[in-house]
Amino acid sequence: MGRPPCCDKVGIKKGPWTPEEDIILVSYIQEHGPGNWRAVPTNTGLMRCSKSCRLRWTNYLRPGIKRGNFTPHEEGMIIHLQALLGNKWAAIATYLPQRTDNDIKNYWNTHLKKKLKKLQSGSLQPQTASDSTAHYHQFLSKSYGDQRAMNENSKHQSGHGMLSENSSVYASSAENISRLLEGWMRSSPNTANTSYMNENRDRFYRDFGKIVPSELCNDGSGSSVQCYRPQQLDQHDGANGINPADHDLECILSFDDHKLTSMACDKSSCDSSQKGSESSCGLLDHHDDHDQHNKAKIDNNNPPLSFLEKWLLDESAGQVEGVMEIPPIF
DNA sequence: AAGCGCCTCAACCGCGAAATG
DNA sequence: GCATTTCGCGGTTGAGGCGCT
Numbered sequence: 001m002g003r004p005p006c007c008d009k010v011g012i013k014k015g016p017w018t019p020e021e022d023i024i025l026v027s028y029i030q031e032h033g034p035g036n037w038r039a040v041p042t043n044t045g046l047m048r049c050s051k052s053c054r055l056r057w058t059n060y061l062r063p064g065i066k067r068g069n070f071t072p073h074e075e076g077m078i079i080h081l082q083a084l085l086g087n088k089w090a091a092i093a094t095y096l097p098q099r100t101d102n103d104i105k106n107y108w109n110t111h112l113k114k115k116l117k118k119l120q121s122g123s124l125q126p127q128t129a130s131d132s133t134a135h136y137h138q139f140l141s142k143s144y145g146d147q148r149a150m151n152e153n154s155k156h157q158s159g160h161g162m163l164s165e166n167s168s169v170y171a172s173s174a175e176n177i178s179r180l181l182e183g184w185m186r187s188s189p190n191t192a193n194t195s196y197m198n199e200n201r202d203r204f205y206r207d208f209g210k211i212v213p214s215e216l217c218n219d220g221s222g223s224s225v226q227c228y229r230p231q232q233l234d235q236h237d238g239a240n241g242i243n244p245a246d247h248d249l250e251c252i253l254s255f256d257d258h259k260l261t262s263m264a265c266d267k268s269s270c271d272s273s274q275k276g277s278e279s280s281c282g283l284l285d286h287h288d289d290h291d292q293h294n295k296a297k298i299d300n301n302n303p304p305l306s307f308l309e310k311w312l313l314d315e316s317a318g319q320v321e322g323v324m325e326i327p328p329i330f
Numbered sequence: 331a332a333g334c335g336c337c338t339c340a341a342c343c344g345c346g347a348a349a350t351g
Numbered sequence: 352g353c354a355t356t357t358c359g360c361g362g363t364t365g366a367g368g369c370g371c372t
Binding site: 015016035036037038050051054058087088089090101102105109 | 356357358359360361362363366
């Protein structure tokens with residue numbers, strides 16, 4: 001290869017992104033759509049390399065990203081998929097569309113690997129490092145066995161619950177940004193003097209203002225798409241008499257084929273939109289069109305659920321009872 | 331209160347793949 | 352078919368937060 005790193009240029013800024021930079025980037029992407037990252041720094045005046053811009057968008061600013069604790073179900077999915085696919089974080093992330101590959105990778109490295117290791121060291125049976133399937137079987141049994149306890153815990157963790165009564169923990173990134181922007185605009189109204197930002201700030205606010213958190217959610221029918229919608233959640237829970245803490249479990253259990261496929265499609269279509277022509281991200285386009293578009297995509301382009309998907313869905317539906325069998329195909 | 335060490339996660343780096351001319 | 356450019360992925364790093372002593 002031998003291609004020089006894109007960030008070696010003089011004057012390229014590194015390190016944490018500032019709110020100002022975030023605004024500029026989001027405004028630009030809102031207008032032009034993700035993609036052509038090469039042009040982003042030039043057109044926005046950001047002193048960042050294209051790669052940094054893309055990363056910031058995909059890992060943090062992209063709408064629909066769920067942040068915060070991983071649910072037991074997500075853990076299970078990750079462990080499953082990691083055992084099946086290896087460290088193909090991007091592939092794994094397509095099954096958890098609200099999570100970025102970076103998040104999943106981090107979570108694996110910082111939490112799950114340790115848990116599995118702990119489990120391995122605690123195991124009476126000597127097992128090789130490659131014998132991960134046995135470990136994740138054990139782990140999953142343990143995880144799902146602990147799930148109720150975890151849900152129970154989440155009741156008591158104000159601010160750390162997993163879509164429980166304090167679901168704002170899972171505020172969408174758009175929500176994060178709007179909130180962040182509000183604070184920033186209040187505190188430093190004159191700092192945003194970048195020409196591009198000045199041009200686009202109004203538009204940004206106008207369009208972002210449209211994106212109330214609930215609109216980033218799907219239909220709210222116990223969805224696996226968990227985002228910031230406290231009112232809806234309250235109503236929903238209240239109406240059905242569901243314990244808020246159990247709502248998480250409810251959400252997990254309500255995984256269905258269409259949703260997972262759609263979710264995977266959502267992400268891939270979002271990603272594919274980076275190639276240019278069509279922008280199908282919720283932030284950038286009309287949600288209904290987006291849904292229909294995805295549906296059409298599913299109908300027309302996607303093969304039926306892959307074996308892996310079906311298997312995972314079966315697992316989620318059945319909530320993993322004890323030891324799970326890995327399909328021999330893998 | 332200060333110092334220390336551990337943990338987390340946003341961001342960076344380098345490489346390969348895909349796209350383009 | 353080849354060279355170059357751009358994108359995306361996976362591994363790694365390091366700043367900052369947090370808990371413990």
